[in-house]
Amino acid sequence: MEKKNTTARALALEVLTRCENGGYSNIALDTVIKRNELSSSDRAFMTALIYGVIERKITLDYIISALSSIPNSKIERDTRNILRMGLYQLIYMKKIPAHAALNETVSLANKRSKGFVNAILRSYQREGNKIAFPDESDEIKYLSVKYSIGESLAEALLKAYSFADCKNMLNAFSQVAPITLRVNNLKTTREEIFNELTNALLTDFSPDGIILDNAAVSELECLKDGRVTVQDEASQICVRALGAQKGDTVFDVCACPGSKSFGAAMTMENEGEILAFDIHENKLSLVEKGAVRLGISIISTRTQDARKPIEELFGKADKIICDVPCSGFGVISKKPEIRYKDVKESETLPKIQYDILENVSNYLKVGGTLLYSTCTILPDENENNVKKFLENHKNFALVPFSVGELEVDSGMITLLPHTHHTDGFFIAKLKKIS
């Protein structure tokens, strides 16, 4: 029988290997957790280590290159991941005693590379503080190494934002993202949940939100029984900006996994009609199951490509939620792999997004409201698309909105982590005036 090393560090290495073989980190992590019996503290440590290494990969590799005479590409895959894990613990996990981080991480290496791993980690301890980061004059390289993002993303951000803004934004993205809950007013009140939870804070703008600090979310009673749902404040603001009311007919045209439909149903007090479309039929069951858990009965689902015109829907909706598929660069604090995605892969998205917006705008009644949103921070998918739409559709106009103390007079806004303490998110509120 083959020996299986099931310490938290060995399993973290296994997950990192699976990710490099094309697995998604959350799925690889779930698989390993299911297949091995781990204590809750080991599970928490392993999860933090895995996501930490993925989040800081470019920074860690830069440090490895600085300490090693062997080029990074020549270091074996497992050895490289072991080095990244060791450095991550030494640099970012201050509560782990350095000797434990060192010994237990070195022990994962095979016989050939143990000495090498040990030498690199010890030389970091001795002279790690002397490693020079790229100079700020090379802005792309600096942002990429310092904040561990792909160079194409650094370049795209610098085109849209100042260097100082980029630094603040990326710094905010690198902080641990808090968990934000949306209170289900069909079942409870914000006060009740706030009093029930320890370490809870109220969201800055959304009147429905509660921020949790360091909570094991999956174990929350109020989440299990559907009194709250997990939703970033940016999405909550988006739902509030829509302003759906009792009795409205609402279309959510790229609905999965359904959180905006749910939010709209809650603000409508479960009276009216919500039609949730998505192109992925298999994901729509998530929407249906979620609605049941939350006590929502006004949502019906339909498999539908939002770019394809359906004439029977023309002029039928009071409100439309148009949360289009996007590059996702606004949620890198929650989905670490997105940091390294090549911006080129997203070049086709603005056209798809525009086509969706243009088609579904036909579904709106005159006087109705359409909310266009993305979870990205790149202008081509956001304001540039909206501006182009308005140029071609003179019967639409941006309308000012406010949510709590957030006032958006221009009718569109990019929420940013360092200014609004939310995910990076874009919202535009459009009205069909004739």
Place this chain on the structure above:
Amino acid sequence: MAKLKIVKVGDDVLRKKCRPVDEITPKIIQLLDDMAETMREANGVGLAAPQVGILRRIVVIEVEEGNLIELINPKIIAYAGEQDGTEGCLSVPNKWGMVKRPMHVTVRATNRHGEEFEISGSELLARAFCHELDHLDGKLYIDVARNIETVPAE
């Protein structure tokens, strides 16, 4: 001592029933030593004689480093409970699968001095007893495993 070659899945020898050991000869002692070395070298926690191409009822197990268990003509005489977990086999490279096994297992066997003894184990040791003793009857864990997956080596 010598490191032996480990037979891989597909070879018929892994599917045969092994004969009991009638007499503990110097050759059997040598085989026990070689199997232990082979197991350690291959990063295993257990090895059965058919895995090195020899159809005799002999198993070595080392779940805790330095605590080698040698089993000649072993038999499971009691078991209890249940555990479910990942298992891999030196004869089935780069694969892991979920297997349900008893939580506690007691084995009766003969040692290298020809003395009969009993040994009990839980968790990983119980799993290793079951896995290795199955080899002696031509059974592999992949016959009963669920969700087998491949984790490529470097």
